[in-house]
Amino acid sequence: MTKKMICLFDVDGTLTDARQPIKPSVEKFLLETVKKQFDLAVVGGSDLNKITEQLGGKSVFEKYKYVFAENGLIAFESGKQLSTETIQSVVGEEALQDFINFCLKYISELHLPFKRGTFIEFRSGMINVSPVGRNCTKDERVQFYEYDLEHQIRQKFIQALKKEFPDLALTYSIGGQISFDVFPNGWDKTYCLRHIRGYDEIHFFGDKTTEGGNDYEIYESDLTVGHRVTCPEDTINQLNILMALIKERREREQLQVPMQCA
Structure with a gap:
Protein backbone atom coordinates (compact mmCIF):
# COMPACT_ATOMS: atom_id res chain seq x y z
CA MET A 1 0.00 0.00 0.00
CA THR A 86 1.85 31.55 25.46
CA ILE A 87 5.20 31.57 27.23
CA GLN A 88 3.97 33.87 30.01
CA SER A 89 1.22 31.41 30.94
CA VAL A 90 3.89 28.79 31.66
CA VAL A 91 6.83 30.80 33.04
CA GLY A 92 4.87 33.52 34.85
CA GLU A 93 5.11 37.27 34.39
CA GLU A 94 7.45 37.96 37.34
CA ALA A 95 10.01 35.35 36.34
CA LEU A 96 9.74 36.47 32.73
CA GLN A 97 10.54 40.07 33.64
CA ASP A 98 13.52 38.99 35.76
CA PHE A 99 14.78 36.99 32.79
CA ILE A 100 14.36 39.84 30.31
CA ASN A 101 15.99 42.34 32.68
CA PHE A 102 19.01 40.07 33.06
CA CYS A 103 19.30 39.74 29.27
CA LEU A 104 19.20 43.50 28.76
CA LYS A 105 21.83 44.07 31.46
CA TYR A 106 24.08 41.37 30.00
CA ILE A 107 23.79 42.86 26.50
CA SER A 108 24.54 46.36 27.84
CA GLU A 109 27.89 45.10 29.15
CA LEU A 110 28.89 43.29 25.95
CA HIS A 111 31.55 44.91 23.79
CA LEU A 112 30.96 43.96 20.17
CA PRO A 113 32.24 45.36 16.85
CA PHE A 114 28.81 47.05 16.53
CA LYS A 115 25.29 47.01 17.99
CA ARG A 116 21.98 47.89 16.41
CA GLY A 117 18.42 47.64 17.77
CA THR A 118 15.75 45.16 18.91
CA PHE A 119 17.82 43.01 21.24
CA ILE A 120 14.82 41.23 22.79
CA GLU A 121 11.86 40.12 20.68
CA PHE A 122 8.90 38.79 22.65
CA ARG A 123 6.84 36.19 20.81
CA SER A 124 3.85 34.08 21.79
CA GLY A 125 5.77 30.94 22.60
CA MET A 126 9.33 32.15 23.04
CA ILE A 127 11.77 34.98 23.54
CA ASN A 128 14.29 35.74 20.81
CA VAL A 129 17.55 37.23 22.12
CA SER A 130 19.98 38.97 19.78
CA PRO A 131 23.21 40.27 21.35
CA VAL A 132 23.94 42.43 18.31
CA GLY A 133 20.34 43.50 17.60
CA ARG A 134 17.90 42.29 14.95
CA ASN A 135 17.98 45.61 13.08
CA CYS A 136 21.42 44.97 11.59
CA THR A 137 21.85 44.78 7.82
CA LYS A 138 22.40 41.62 5.80
CA ASP A 139 26.15 42.31 5.64
CA GLU A 140 26.27 43.03 9.37
CA ARG A 141 24.50 39.72 10.02
CA VAL A 142 27.30 37.92 8.22
CA GLN A 143 29.95 39.93 10.08
CA PHE A 144 28.44 39.11 13.48
CA TYR A 145 27.98 35.45 12.57
CA GLU A 146 31.68 35.16 11.74
CA TYR A 147 32.60 37.05 14.92
CA ASP A 148 30.34 34.76 16.95
CA LEU A 149 31.94 31.64 15.48
CA GLU A 150 35.29 32.86 16.80
CA HIS A 151 34.21 34.35 20.14
CA GLN A 152 31.15 32.20 21.00
CA ILE A 153 29.11 35.23 22.09
CA ARG A 154 25.75 33.45 21.95
CA GLN A 155 27.00 30.27 23.59
CA LYS A 156 28.55 32.20 26.51
CA PHE A 157 25.34 34.21 26.88
CA ILE A 158 23.33 31.00 27.14
CA GLN A 159 25.68 29.58 29.77
CA ALA A 160 25.25 32.75 31.83
CA LEU A 161 21.46 32.44 31.62
CA LYS A 162 21.52 28.79 32.65
CA LYS A 163 23.67 29.71 35.67
CA GLU A 164 21.44 32.64 36.66
CA PHE A 165 18.11 30.82 36.18
CA PRO A 166 18.77 27.13 36.98
CA ASP A 167 15.21 26.51 38.18
CA LEU A 168 13.43 27.80 35.07
CA ALA A 169 12.49 24.89 32.80
CA LEU A 170 13.73 26.60 29.65
CA THR A 171 15.41 25.42 26.46
CA TYR A 172 18.00 27.57 24.68
CA SER A 173 18.38 27.08 20.96
CA ILE A 174 20.81 28.80 18.60
CA GLY A 175 19.43 29.42 15.11
CA GLY A 176 20.21 31.73 12.24
CA GLN A 177 23.12 34.14 12.34
CA ILE A 178 22.49 36.67 15.09
CA SER A 179 20.23 35.33 17.84
CA PHE A 180 19.01 32.45 19.96
CA ASP A 181 15.54 31.37 21.06
CA VAL A 182 14.38 30.69 24.61
CA PHE A 183 11.22 28.67 25.27
CA PRO A 184 9.71 26.24 27.81
CA ASN A 185 11.09 22.71 27.70
CA GLY A 186 9.33 20.68 25.02
CA TRP A 187 8.42 23.74 22.97
Whole structure:
Protein backbone atom coordinates (compact mmCIF):
# COMPACT_ATOMS: atom_id res chain seq x y z
CA MET A 1 0.00 0.00 0.00
CA THR A 2 1.35 3.45 -0.92
CA LYS A 3 2.39 5.40 2.15
CA LYS A 4 1.05 8.89 2.73
CA MET A 5 3.95 11.28 3.26
CA ILE A 6 4.52 14.94 4.02
CA CYS A 7 7.66 17.05 3.68
CA LEU A 8 8.18 19.48 6.55
CA PHE A 9 10.74 22.25 6.02
CA ASP A 10 12.64 24.61 8.26
CA VAL A 11 12.69 28.09 6.70
CA ASP A 12 15.98 30.00 7.22
CA GLY A 13 18.91 28.12 5.72
CA THR A 14 16.66 25.40 4.32
CA LEU A 15 14.12 27.01 1.99
CA THR A 16 15.62 30.51 2.09
CA ASP A 17 18.84 32.27 2.90
CA ALA A 18 18.78 33.79 6.39
CA ARG A 19 15.84 36.23 6.63
CA GLN A 20 15.59 36.46 2.85
CA PRO A 21 12.65 35.73 0.54
CA ILE A 22 12.44 32.30 -1.05
CA LYS A 23 14.05 32.21 -4.49
CA PRO A 24 11.56 31.79 -7.36
CA SER A 25 13.42 28.70 -8.60
CA VAL A 26 13.14 27.00 -5.19
CA GLU A 27 9.45 27.82 -4.82
CA LYS A 28 8.68 26.67 -8.37
CA PHE A 29 10.38 23.33 -7.73
CA LEU A 30 8.42 22.82 -4.50
CA LEU A 31 5.03 23.74 -5.91
CA GLU A 32 5.30 22.25 -9.40
CA THR A 33 7.36 19.12 -8.72
CA VAL A 34 7.47 18.11 -5.05
CA LYS A 35 3.85 18.97 -4.29
CA LYS A 36 2.70 16.45 -6.91
CA GLN A 37 4.05 13.67 -4.69
CA PHE A 38 3.93 15.02 -1.13
CA ASP A 39 1.98 17.43 1.01
CA LEU A 40 4.16 20.37 2.08
CA ALA A 41 4.58 22.06 5.47
CA VAL A 42 6.90 24.68 6.96
CA VAL A 43 8.05 25.29 10.53
CA GLY A 44 10.12 28.24 11.73
CA GLY A 45 11.12 29.79 15.01
CA SER A 46 10.26 33.26 13.70
CA ASP A 47 6.90 34.92 14.15
CA LEU A 48 4.19 34.54 11.53
CA ASN A 49 4.83 37.91 9.87
CA LYS A 50 8.47 37.07 9.14
CA ILE A 51 7.63 33.62 7.77
CA THR A 52 4.88 34.93 5.49
CA GLU A 53 7.17 37.73 4.26
CA GLN A 54 9.78 35.15 3.27
CA LEU A 55 7.37 32.67 1.71
CA GLY A 56 5.07 34.87 -0.36
CA GLY A 57 2.62 36.66 1.88
CA LYS A 58 -0.87 35.35 2.66
CA SER A 59 -0.70 32.92 -0.27
CA VAL A 60 1.60 30.81 1.94
CA PHE A 61 -1.56 29.22 3.40
CA GLU A 62 -2.55 28.00 -0.07
CA LYS A 63 0.90 26.66 -0.90
CA TYR A 64 1.52 24.65 2.27
CA LYS A 65 -0.79 22.22 4.08
CA TYR A 66 0.60 23.33 7.44
CA VAL A 67 2.28 26.61 8.39
CA PHE A 68 3.96 26.65 11.79
CA ALA A 69 5.42 29.82 13.29
CA GLU A 70 7.27 29.98 16.61
CA ASN A 71 8.01 26.24 16.46
CA GLY A 72 4.31 25.44 16.06
CA LEU A 73 2.90 27.57 18.88
CA ILE A 74 1.23 29.51 16.08
CA ALA A 75 -0.21 26.84 13.78
CA PHE A 76 -2.33 26.78 10.63
CA GLU A 77 -3.81 23.78 8.82
CA SER A 78 -5.19 24.47 5.35
CA GLY A 79 -5.35 28.15 6.25
CA LYS A 80 -7.28 27.61 9.50
CA GLN A 81 -5.57 28.65 12.74
CA LEU A 82 -5.25 25.97 15.42
CA SER A 83 -5.11 26.37 19.21
CA THR A 84 -2.14 28.12 20.78
CA GLU A 85 -0.33 28.75 24.10
CA THR A 86 1.85 31.55 25.46
CA ILE A 87 5.20 31.57 27.23
CA GLN A 88 3.97 33.87 30.01
CA SER A 89 1.22 31.41 30.94
CA VAL A 90 3.89 28.79 31.66
CA VAL A 91 6.83 30.80 33.04
CA GLY A 92 4.87 33.52 34.85
CA GLU A 93 5.11 37.27 34.39
CA GLU A 94 7.45 37.96 37.34
CA ALA A 95 10.01 35.35 36.34
CA LEU A 96 9.74 36.47 32.73
CA GLN A 97 10.54 40.07 33.64
CA ASP A 98 13.52 38.99 35.76
CA PHE A 99 14.78 36.99 32.79
CA ILE A 100 14.36 39.84 30.31
CA ASN A 101 15.99 42.34 32.68
CA PHE A 102 19.01 40.07 33.06
CA CYS A 103 19.30 39.74 29.27
CA LEU A 104 19.20 43.50 28.76
CA LYS A 105 21.83 44.07 31.46
CA TYR A 106 24.08 41.37 30.00
CA ILE A 107 23.79 42.86 26.50
CA SER A 108 24.54 46.36 27.84
CA GLU A 109 27.89 45.10 29.15
CA LEU A 110 28.89 43.29 25.95
CA HIS A 111 31.55 44.91 23.79
CA LEU A 112 30.96 43.96 20.17
CA PRO A 113 32.24 45.36 16.85
CA PHE A 114 28.81 47.05 16.53
CA LYS A 115 25.29 47.01 17.99
CA ARG A 116 21.98 47.89 16.41
CA GLY A 117 18.42 47.64 17.77
CA THR A 118 15.75 45.16 18.91
CA PHE A 119 17.82 43.01 21.24
CA ILE A 120 14.82 41.23 22.79
CA GLU A 121 11.86 40.12 20.68
CA PHE A 122 8.90 38.79 22.65
CA ARG A 123 6.84 36.19 20.81
CA SER A 124 3.85 34.08 21.79
CA GLY A 125 5.77 30.94 22.60
CA MET A 126 9.33 32.15 23.04
CA ILE A 127 11.77 34.98 23.54
CA ASN A 128 14.29 35.74 20.81
CA VAL A 129 17.55 37.23 22.12
CA SER A 130 19.98 38.97 19.78
CA PRO A 131 23.21 40.27 21.35
CA VAL A 132 23.94 42.43 18.31
CA GLY A 133 20.34 43.50 17.60
CA ARG A 134 17.90 42.29 14.95
CA ASN A 135 17.98 45.61 13.08
CA CYS A 136 21.42 44.97 11.59
CA THR A 137 21.85 44.78 7.82
CA LYS A 138 22.40 41.62 5.80
CA ASP A 139 26.15 42.31 5.64
CA GLU A 140 26.27 43.03 9.37
CA ARG A 141 24.50 39.72 10.02
CA VAL A 142 27.30 37.92 8.22
CA GLN A 143 29.95 39.93 10.08
CA PHE A 144 28.44 39.11 13.48
CA TYR A 145 27.98 35.45 12.57
CA GLU A 146 31.68 35.16 11.74
CA TYR A 147 32.60 37.05 14.92
CA ASP A 148 30.34 34.76 16.95
CA LEU A 149 31.94 31.64 15.48
CA GLU A 150 35.29 32.86 16.80
CA HIS A 151 34.21 34.35 20.14
CA GLN A 152 31.15 32.20 21.00
CA ILE A 153 29.11 35.23 22.09
CA ARG A 154 25.75 33.45 21.95
CA GLN A 155 27.00 30.27 23.59
CA LYS A 156 28.55 32.20 26.51
CA PHE A 157 25.34 34.21 26.88
CA ILE A 158 23.33 31.00 27.14
CA GLN A 159 25.68 29.58 29.77
CA ALA A 160 25.25 32.75 31.83
CA LEU A 161 21.46 32.44 31.62
CA LYS A 162 21.52 28.79 32.65
CA LYS A 163 23.67 29.71 35.67
CA GLU A 164 21.44 32.64 36.66
CA PHE A 165 18.11 30.82 36.18
CA PRO A 166 18.77 27.13 36.98
CA ASP A 167 15.21 26.51 38.18
CA LEU A 168 13.43 27.80 35.07
CA ALA A 169 12.49 24.89 32.80
CA LEU A 170 13.73 26.60 29.65
CA THR A 171 15.41 25.42 26.46
CA TYR A 172 18.00 27.57 24.68
CA SER A 173 18.38 27.08 20.96
CA ILE A 174 20.81 28.80 18.60
CA GLY A 175 19.43 29.42 15.11
CA GLY A 176 20.21 31.73 12.24
CA GLN A 177 23.12 34.14 12.34
CA ILE A 178 22.49 36.67 15.09
CA SER A 179 20.23 35.33 17.84
CA PHE A 180 19.01 32.45 19.96
CA ASP A 181 15.54 31.37 21.06
CA VAL A 182 14.38 30.69 24.61
CA PHE A 183 11.22 28.67 25.27
CA PRO A 184 9.71 26.24 27.81
CA ASN A 185 11.09 22.71 27.70
CA GLY A 186 9.33 20.68 25.02
CA TRP A 187 8.42 23.74 22.97
CA ASP A 188 11.12 23.14 20.40
CA LYS A 189 10.13 22.35 16.80
CA THR A 190 8.81 18.93 17.83
CA TYR A 191 5.86 20.90 19.25
CA CYS A 192 4.45 21.25 15.74
CA LEU A 193 4.29 17.48 15.26
CA ARG A 194 1.25 17.22 17.55
CA HIS A 195 -0.75 18.98 14.85
CA ILE A 196 0.29 16.75 11.94
CA ARG A 197 -2.00 13.77 11.63
CA GLY A 198 -2.78 11.08 9.07
CA TYR A 199 0.68 10.52 7.60
CA ASP A 200 2.80 7.38 7.52
CA GLU A 201 6.03 9.35 7.17
CA ILE A 202 7.03 12.93 8.04
CA HIS A 203 10.23 13.93 6.24
CA PHE A 204 11.87 16.89 7.96
CA PHE A 205 14.50 19.06 6.26
CA GLY A 206 16.65 21.43 8.33
CA ASP A 207 20.12 22.97 8.50
CA LYS A 208 20.68 23.50 12.27
CA THR A 209 20.49 19.81 13.17
CA THR A 210 23.48 19.43 15.51
CA GLU A 211 22.92 19.56 19.29
CA GLY A 212 22.10 23.10 20.37
CA GLY A 213 20.73 24.00 16.95
CA ASN A 214 17.04 24.80 16.60
CA ASP A 215 16.42 21.85 14.24
CA TYR A 216 18.16 19.27 16.44
CA GLU A 217 15.21 17.87 18.40
CA ILE A 218 12.85 17.48 15.45
CA TYR A 219 15.63 16.07 13.26
CA GLU A 220 16.37 13.42 15.91
CA SER A 221 12.71 12.71 16.71
CA ASP A 222 11.40 9.17 16.24
CA LEU A 223 8.35 10.75 14.58
CA THR A 224 10.33 12.12 11.63
CA VAL A 225 12.72 11.01 8.93
CA GLY A 226 15.45 13.64 9.24
CA HIS A 227 17.33 15.20 6.33
CA ARG A 228 20.28 17.47 7.14
CA VAL A 229 20.78 20.21 4.52
CA THR A 230 23.26 23.03 4.07
CA CYS A 231 21.32 25.54 1.93
CA PRO A 232 18.19 25.81 -0.26
CA GLU A 233 20.03 24.30 -3.24
CA ASP A 234 21.02 21.31 -1.14
CA THR A 235 17.38 20.95 -0.09
CA ILE A 236 16.42 20.63 -3.76
CA ASN A 237 19.16 18.05 -4.33
CA GLN A 238 18.00 15.95 -1.38
CA LEU A 239 14.36 16.20 -2.46
CA ASN A 240 15.35 14.86 -5.89
CA ILE A 241 17.10 11.95 -4.20
CA LEU A 242 14.09 11.30 -1.95
CA MET A 243 11.66 11.36 -4.88
CA ALA A 244 13.85 8.94 -6.82
CA LEU A 245 13.99 6.58 -3.83
CA ILE A 246 10.21 6.77 -3.33
CA LYS A 247 9.62 6.08 -7.02
CA GLU A 248 11.92 3.05 -6.87
CA ARG A 249 10.19 1.81 -3.72
CA ARG A 250 6.73 2.13 -5.26
CA GLU A 251 7.81 0.33 -8.42
CA ARG A 252 9.23 -2.48 -6.31
CA GLU A 253 5.99 -2.71 -4.30
CA GLN A 254 3.97 -2.97 -7.52
CA LEU A 255 6.12 -5.84 -8.73
CA GLN A 256 5.53 -7.68 -5.45
CA VAL A 257 1.74 -7.53 -5.76
CA PRO A 258 0.58 -11.02 -6.80
CA MET A 259 -1.28 -11.32 -10.11
CA GLN A 260 -4.99 -12.02 -9.69
CA CYS A 261 -7.01 -14.16 -12.06
CA ALA A 262 -9.80 -12.44 -13.93
